[in-house]
Amino acid sequence: MELKRAITTMPTSKVVIFLCVVLAMTGCTGEKKAGGAISDKVYTALAWRDEALEYDKAGQMRLAELYYKKVYELMKDEPSQDWLAYGDAGYRYACMLYQRGDMEVTLAVVTELLDRVEGQKDFPTTIRSGLLSLMAQCQMHLAMPEAAKQTFARVYQHQLTELGGKKRGDVNLAIVCSNIFIAFFDTGDYDEAGKWLGRYEDELSACEQIGVGDSSLIEEQKGSLALYKAQYLQATGRVGEAAAVYAAIPRSRISTAANIPDAIGYLMAAGRYDEAVYWYEQLDSTCHAAEGTRMTFDNIAARLIPRYLAFRKAGRNNEALDMADSISTAIDSALVWQKKSDAAELAVIYQTNEKDLQLANQRFTISLHRLFAAGLVIILLLNAGLLWRSYIYNKVLLAKNRHLLAEIEKQERKERQAIKQLNAEPEDALTVSQQLYRRLCTIMAEQQPYTNESLNRDTLAQLLGTNAKYVEQAIRECSYGETVGDFITRYRLEHVARLLKTTDDSISLIGEQSGIPSRATLARIFRNAYGMTCSEYRQAVKSKATEGPISSE
Secondary structure, eight states, X not given: OTTOOOOTTSOHHHHHHHHHHHHHHTTOOSOOOTTOOOOHHHHHHHHHHHHHHHHHHTTOHHHHHHHHHHHHHHSSSOGGGOHHHHHHHHHHHHHHHHHTTOHHHHHHHHHHHHXXXXXXTTSOHHHHHHHHHHHHHHXXXXXXXXXXXXXXXXXXXXXXXXXXXXXXXXXXXXXXXXXXXXXXXXXXXXXXXHHHHHHHHHHHHHHHHHTOSOHHHHHHHHHHHHHHHHHHHHHTTOHHHHHHHHHTSOHHHHSSTTTHHHHHHHHHHTTOHHHHHHHHHHXXXXXXXXXXXXXXXXXXXXXXXXXXXXXXXXXXXXXXXXXXXXXXXXXXXXXXXXXXXXXXXXXXHHHHHHHHHHHHHHHHHHHHHHHHHHHHHHHHHHHHHHHHHXXXXXXXXXXHHHHHHHHHHHHHHHHHHHHHHHHHSOGGGSOHHHHHHHHHHHHHHHTOGXXXXXXXXXXXXXXXXXXXXXXXXXXHHHTTTOOHHHHHHHHHHHHHHHHHHHOOOOHHHHHHHTTOOOHHHHHHHHHHHHSSOHHHHHHHHHHHHHHOOOOOO
16 A cells, blocks of 8 residues: 555646556556466557557657557457556556647546446556546546536545545545645635645644654655645735745755755745746756756756746846757757657557558458358358258158159049949940940040040030030039039040150140140149149159159058
């Protein structure tokens, strides 16, 4: 807990640097613990995150933002694989957006991230606090003061929850209060700032009494508290009290890199410009030793321009002019460096986008091939299924047709037997109708008049040398109530069936040879009579010839 210094409401540039330190000190590097499996997606995300950190340290913010965004979006679909890597990348990406002033997008990213990790116990609490703080900062910039107050209250409550829900004088809680004070003080909300300054003082006092935490850190925070109080009193018009508070601060507490800017802020507000110049010089030497000689636009705005103003307001015009020359030279240097840096960053971004585009094209091609292969497999499976169903259907149909064929042949044998018995009867034992019917059956068998499509009742009467009425009566009485048309059709269909069995002629030709020239008519009456098509009948006959007759049940 002592290593977890609060990052909740620090200015963004400090937050990014501080979060890196905290994560490094607590071992939160975004890697899986030993023995845990790491997926390809997480491995790629961690590799990109390392690149983002390198670009971040080198001041190449476009590239850093690009890679933080890539990591965040890569893990967005499956954040549970590594909550730390996901949250860290999302937080850093949001900080980058905040630094370049895109408050709406920053707020959208932070809101989305917080909604996604709601209720997730594995999500790092340090990052959650940072996200809440960043949300409050955005709300303040977007003129949403009430929402910002509620969010800052959530930050404070979150830190209390981390401490078990009680104030225990923890230094982290004190720093949370100090950073919330800074946020309200910078926007001019002195009433709200005063409340948080009081909480900051109470927490720091409790921390000192209990003796919990790093003593050097507590000493530094005591210096920060005094300087904040001086600035607050000065801003609210209590100039004398502010001066007394500042005078009581030991020099050792002021002369730290963290507290010098706050001392300068008070001195400039109080009009003590010579003292401010002195501390600017101390700050300049401290930063030069820590950051090197390179001067960026941020450094110019933060260190040189305020120092120039201090010289001017102190009446030290010659030094102000020298500082103006230094600023001009620094701007020229920063422009050259910025152009080189921009060119290098844009080149890398272009190459990165090209690689991403190529990778996306490769993935699309692979996906397309996989889709095509899957479609082909599905088509083959469907065809196989259809063929199998067709095979089963044809098998069942053939079995049914063979049963029908057996029934048809049985019926034909029965009819032939009946005619044979009729022919065996003596002439004087038959009725007139039976005699006429026997002669008709003989003519139909021997002369095959039914092959003529124009055969009808009158033609049959002429062939028999009798009246058509007697022909109709004989057929009805001796053929179980058949009409003349049914009688002729039966003989024609029997002839079709014989030709289907004994020849390979086409069905159309067989129909013409049987007195039924219309194939449609033949198909209809054949199916009605035999329960199958002509082709199915021929196939059933061939099956019987190759496989033998079916067993009768």
